[in-house]
Amino acid sequence: MSSTRDIDSLIEMMAKLPGLGPRSARRAVLHLIRKRELQLIPLADLMQKVAATARECLNCGNVGTTDICDICNAEKRANGLLCIVEDVADLWAMERGQAFKGRYHVLGGTLSALDQVGPEQLRIPQLIDRVEREDISEVILALNATVDGQTTAHYIADQLDGRVTLTSLAQGVPIGGELDYLDDGTISAALIARKAI
Secondary structure, three states: OOOOHHHHHHHHHHHOOOOOOHHHHHHHHHHHHHOHHHHHHHHHHHHHHHHHHOEEOOOOOOEEOOOOOHHHHOHHHOOOEEEEEOOHHHHHHHHHHOOOOOEEEEOOOOOEOOOOEOHHHOOHHHHHHHHHHOOOOEEEEOOOOOHHHHHHHHHHHHHHOOOOEEEEOOOOOOOOOOHHHOOHHHHHHHHHOOOOO
């Protein structure tokens, strides 16, 4: 029986996390062991608590510890704006920007014929139901600029056509971006979405 079996198992488990490989996981685990009282024990306690309480918001699909998340419960955010995102990470990214003050709807992915993901596997029926139930005036399609993301955006636009105003995020040159480093698709999108100065 190895004296490091549990530690090795922890390293293997950590290495499965996004952004961590075996070497990064090993460094993280060694750091946590060295800081056992300050970091490892509180982290283990928090992970156990989150494992027991984390759930998906029944309304939008966000992750929190209650059936309806804080964003859906905030009355000031009931302003008729609904932002559609692919997953919770996209919602959290939008919230970091602190520019959007409406509500969200998490699809849980994108349509993909190759992966056999249709509207029923995503939260598209719930989206259509929300638009009919709630006082939604504008739906913002904040989907990734991939083939599947654009296919999903077009499908949603067809389903909601005539019911609400549909918009999408602007695409093109990022702030601080240099044209020489941009791909052809980004430059094309920037030209199409150009505006007067």
